[in-house]
Amino acid sequence: MQNELEDYLHYLRVERGLSENTITSYHQDLVAFAQYLTTQQIKSWREVDRYVVINYLATLQEQAKAKNTIIHVVSTLRHFFRYLAGEGLISEDPMLKVDTPKSGQHLPQVLTRAEIDRLLAAPDTSKKLGIRDRAILEVMYATGLRVSELVNLTLDELHLEMGLIQPLGKGDKERIIPIGEVALDWMERYLAEVRPILLKSQSSDYVFLNAHGRQLSRQGIWKNLKAHVARAQITKNVTPHTLRHSFATHILENGADLRIVQELLGHSDISTTQIYTHVSQKRLTEVYQKYHPRA
Structure with a gap:
C-alpha cells in the first residue's frame, strides 16, 4: 500500500504539478486513512469497498471532525482511487457510490x-x-x-x-x-x-x-x-x-x-x-x- 501511495504523490508532483502544500494535505489524509485500514486488518487498496469508506467517514464524524475536513477527505479519496483505477491497480472504484457531504456555511472569524x-x-x-x-x-x-x-x-x-x-x-x-x-x-x-x-x-x-x-x-x-x-x-x-x-x-x-x-x-x-x-x-x-x- 505504501508503494502505491508514494507513486501517487510522485504523480501529483511531477505530472499534475500541484503545489507542495496541496500534496502535503493529500498525503496527510491518505496516511490517516491507511492507518485506519490497518486497524481494520485491511492490507490492500483492492480490499477497500464503499462500506469501508463510509465507516471511516462515520469514524471521523464521531471524532467531531469539522464538516469541511470530512469533505476534504472525501475529495482526496475520490482523486486517489480514480488514479488507482486508471492505473489498473484496483478493479472497482469504491468512491463511485460515495456521496460528498454538503458543506455547511461557515463564516470566517474577522477582527474589528x-x-x-x-x-x-x-x-x-x-x-x-x-x-x-x-x-x-x-x-x-x-x-x-x-x-x-x-x-x-x-x-x-x-x-x-x-x-x-x-x-x-x-x-x-x-x-x-x-x-x-x-x-x-x-x-x-x-x-x-x-x-x-x-x-x-x-x-x-x-x-x-x-x-x-x-x-x-x-x-x-x-x-x-x-x-x-x-x-x-x-x-x-x-x-x-x-x-x-x-x-x-x-x-x-x-x-x-x-x-x-x-x-x-x-x-x-x-x-x-x-x-x-x-x-x-x-x-x-x-x-x-x-x-x-x-x-
Missing part, C-alpha cells in the same frame, strides 16, 4: 477595526524582531496574503517603488497587489534596518527572515502572531488567515467591488469570495442591533 489597530501596535518596535513583526502584520492586513505566500515572498516579487508586490499564489499563479503607504513604510524600514542584521554574512532571496537569517517558517508566523494577539488582549481565535479575512471584509464594507476583491485574494472562483459578502451583512446587522434605538 479596533482589534486590528491593537494587534498592529502590539510588536515592540524598539527591537529589530519587533520591527520585522510589525512589517509582517501590516503587509498581511494591507494585502490579504496567504501565510504561505508571505513566507515564500522573495525580493524579486517586491516592486516597492510602484507600491506593488507580486506574490506567487496557489497553483503557481502570480498576481499583483497594491500595498498601502503604512505597510510600505514598515516594509522599507524592515528591509533597511533589520533584514541586513538578520542576514549577517549569509545570502537569501526571501524577504522575511528568522533570527538566524534563514527563511521564516509558517510555524514561526503562527507562534509570533499568537504572542502579539495575547499582548493586544484579543480573545478571539486569531490565525494568519484571520488577517486575510479581515482585509477582505473591511475593503468590502468600504465599498470595494467583489470582482476586485476576488483578484486581490487570488480566488479562481468568485463563489469563494462571496462568503465575505455574508460576513459584511452579518456585521451590518450587528451594528444595526447595537446602535438603532428601536432595534
Whole structure:
C-alpha cells in the first residue's frame, strides 16, 4: 500500500504539478486513512469497498471532525482511487457510490477595526524582531496574503517603488497587489534596518527572515502572531488567515467591488469570495442591533 501511495504523490508532483502544500494535505489524509485500514486488518487498496469508506467517514464524524475536513477527505479519496483505477491497480472504484457531504456555511472569524489597530501596535518596535513583526502584520492586513505566500515572498516579487508586490499564489499563479503607504513604510524600514542584521554574512532571496537569517517558517508566523494577539488582549481565535479575512471584509464594507476583491485574494472562483459578502451583512446587522434605538 505504501508503494502505491508514494507513486501517487510522485504523480501529483511531477505530472499534475500541484503545489507542495496541496500534496502535503493529500498525503496527510491518505496516511490517516491507511492507518485506519490497518486497524481494520485491511492490507490492500483492492480490499477497500464503499462500506469501508463510509465507516471511516462515520469514524471521523464521531471524532467531531469539522464538516469541511470530512469533505476534504472525501475529495482526496475520490482523486486517489480514480488514479488507482486508471492505473489498473484496483478493479472497482469504491468512491463511485460515495456521496460528498454538503458543506455547511461557515463564516470566517474577522477582527474589528479596533482589534486590528491593537494587534498592529502590539510588536515592540524598539527591537529589530519587533520591527520585522510589525512589517509582517501590516503587509498581511494591507494585502490579504496567504501565510504561505508571505513566507515564500522573495525580493524579486517586491516592486516597492510602484507600491506593488507580486506574490506567487496557489497553483503557481502570480498576481499583483497594491500595498498601502503604512505597510510600505514598515516594509522599507524592515528591509533597511533589520533584514541586513538578520542576514549577517549569509545570502537569501526571501524577504522575511528568522533570527538566524534563514527563511521564516509558517510555524514561526503562527507562534509570533499568537504572542502579539495575547499582548493586544484579543480573545478571539486569531490565525494568519484571520488577517486575510479581515482585509477582505473591511475593503468590502468600504465599498470595494467583489470582482476586485476576488483578484486581490487570488480566488479562481468568485463563489469563494462571496462568503465575505455574508460576513459584511452579518456585521451590518450587528451594528444595526447595537446602535438603532428601536432595534
